[in-house]
Amino acid sequence: MRILVVEDDQRLAELLRRGLVAEGYAVDVAYEGPHGLEMALDNDYDALVLDVMLPGLNGYRLCARLREAGVWNPVLMLTAKDGEYDQAEGLDIGADDYVTKPFSFVALAARLRALIRRGRPQRPAVMRIGDLEIDPATRRCRRSDTELALTAREFAVLEYLARHDGGTVTKSEVLEHVWDDRFDGDVNIVEVYISALRRKIDTPFQRRTIRTVRGTGYRLDADEGSRP
Numbered sequence: 001m002r003i004l005v006v007e008d009d010q011r012l013a014e015l016l017r018r019g020l021v022a023e024g025y026a027v028d029v030a031y032e033g034p035h036g037l038e039m040a041l042d043n044d045y046d047a048l049v050l051d052v053m054l055p056g057l058n059g060y061r062l063c064a065r066l067r068e069a070g071v072w073n074p075v076l077m078l079t080a081k082d083g084e085y086d087q088a089e090g091l092d093i094g095a096d097d098y099v100t101k102p103f104s105f106v107a108l109a110a111r112l113r114a115l116i117r118r119g120r121p122q123r124p125a126v127m128r129i130g131d132l133e134i135d136p137a138t139r140r141c142r143r144s145d146t147e148l149a150l151t152a153r154e155f156a157v158l159e160y161l162a163r164h165d166g167g168t169v170t171k172s173e174v175l176e177h178v179w180d181d182r183f184d185g186d187v188n189i190v191e192v193y194i195s196a197l198r199r200k201i202d203t204p205f206q207r208r209t210i211r212t213v214r215g216t217g218y219r220l221d222a223d224e225g226s227r228p
Helices: 010-022 033-042 058-069 083-092 105-120 154-162 170-177 189-205
Strands: 004-008 026-030 047-050 075-079 097-100 128-129 132-135 141-144 146-148 210-213 217-220
Touching: 004 010, 004 033, 010 026, 010 105, 026 033, 033 058, 047 105, 058 075, 075 105, 097 105, 097 217, 105 132, 128 154, 132 154, 132 170, 141 189, 146 189, 146 217, 154 170, 170 217, 189 210
Parallel strands: 004 026, 004 047, 047 075, 075 097
Antiparallel strands: 128 132, 132 141, 141 146, 210 217
């Protein structure tokens, strides 16, 4: 098993390298974000250990760049931050787990073994339907290099459709997953949001991405140029 450690604290990096070698791993080390990115793109590692605070390119952005490039090696983040939002940021951009400094090497090694056993994640961080890009981590949506301004609820509806990979979802399913069980309004509120999304993501670009499946619900298709 081959591990890449990207850590700018050279003393800590060396301690990690020695500990992981003693565990039976082959270990490469980088001390800067850009060098770590280059090594991760050029080599097939079984797992990566990334510090958050790296010179040149921080660990969050390094991980995001790897995911954007289609590199899905398991990533364990090392952070001195202990806030839940910092942890959430790392997981949202595609990291698989994290440990907070100071940490127990025994716990870190156990987490690495667990990540390697699970293998590489299959779901991309950014979902693409034709030229439409949906990024759940940043809550951003783009089409043909144009940023689209969606409300939180509009984005949630679109994301739910996108996660079904061309499958059809019913109005009731959208309500159940985007609203909550306390919602007692008209089920046709879903139609209102579908119409709003079409006006934003389809009509200006002469697309028909959001399709109505008569009598069933809605699905997304990678339409490349039909007028809605």
